[in-house]
Amino acid sequence: MKNEFFSYNSRLGIHLPRFSKEWHSYSSEEQELILLEWERVRGMIPDRIQEVEVEIERLQGELAQEENFERSCMINGEISERASEINDLWIWYRTNPEKTQRGIM
Template sequence: MFQHDERLGIQLPALKREWHDYSMDEKQEMMHRWEMIRGQIPDRIQELEKTINRKQFELDREEDFEQSCRLNTEISELASIINDLWLWFRTVPDVHSTTKLHS
């Protein structure tokens, strides 16, 4: 019911059925697992922020234009990942909801 997302570095919901088609026990199990995964997201974000800071340090000292562009692109991608992780962090399903666990 969860699948590793290489880009984000975490497990994400991969539901095979509609949320309302799962039993209450299955929903509770998925929600428990999601809460465990959610708890790891701030650590993952902190990891990525350290990488961004390191790359920004490199960028400040880089004189080669092409290398600067590459570093800028990498920093932008890492920032995009952080943004997506925050969106997932805010995803809190309700067992009684008809809303899917995934977006």
């Protein structure tokens, strides 16, 4: 199931929907399976966000101790990337597709 309709996104650390056709082209049963799996994945997103927040806190601690300007810039870049991951995770978390007669996601 995951391999057919979802693929792992290493940047975000979760599986994301990956469709080979338009949502309305999937059968009602396929839509139901996809939505069930999405709810499972979606339920893991807050935990994933918390993991990234812990990483940001660690990086901020490292930044506070860093005296090398170039290394400080690199750490700031890493913090920015992690913050971007959190934003993307929240966007995916708020994605709440619905099953319809022939579906629209």
